[in-house]
Amino acid sequence: MQWHSRTGRIAVSAMFAALALIFSYIEAILPLSTGIPGVKLGIANLVVILALYNMNFRYAMGINVIRILVAGLLFNGLFGALYSLAGGVVSLTVMWLLKRTGLFSMAGVSMAGGVAHNMGQLLVASALVSNLKMFVYLPVLMFSGIAAGILIGITASVVNGRVPKDVFAK
Numbered sequence: 001m002q003w004h005s006r007t008g009r010i011a012v013s014a015m016f017a018a019l020a021l022i023f024s025y026i027e028a029i030l031p032l033s034t035g036i037p038g039v040k041l042g043i044a045n046l047v048v049i050l051a052l053y054n055m056n057f058r059y060a061m062g063i064n065v066i067r068i069l070v071a072g073l074l075f076n077g078l079f080g081a082l083y084s085l086a087g088g089v090v091s092l093t094v095m096w097l098l099k100r101t102g103l104f105s106m107a108g109v110s111m112a113g114g115v116a117h118n119m120g121q122l123l124v125a126s127a128l129v130s131n132l133k134m135f136v137y138l139p140v141l142m143f144s145g146i147a148a149g150i151l152i153g154i155t156a157s158v159v160n161g162r163v164p165k166d167v168f169a170k
Helices: 004-028 047-053 059-099 106-129 130-160
Strands: none
Touching: 004 047, 004 059, 047 059, 047 106, 047 130, 059 106, 106 130
16 A cells, blocks of 8 residues: 555554554553653654654654654643653754764664753753753763664664555655
8 A cells, every 4th residue: 555645644644643652651651760850762752763764854743743742741741741842853853864964874863863852851951940950960861862762773773674665655
């Protein structure tokens, strides 16, 4: 089944947004807490990376924003949604720019996205509390972003190789 119409691309995007929201929910209920605020695996980003590589930046951003806003309002509250939105937009923009160079693997792009996501969240947090001391938390967030980004990127690469290309809208 091929999707060549705008309606088909929107339908695939809606399915991806729903899948990303399901992953966000799973992550919210699983007891995988590290005990460190803001540190999580980010399994919903698997869907966003697949959309970025198989659709385009605009659709990936739409999927990402819809997932972040709905998941934020359902699971994290307004401030959680704000932090995630900042991180998600910065992350996807960095991933898109690195992907365009053709110099990085999917895991490398994802790793940079994980770090950028944490940086975006840290910038919003420090702006909201008007305190640059929030950046003391930077090493922990950098390490967790690298580790989670690599894991999600490797998983996305494996999944990307197994999903039929005609599923995606072009």
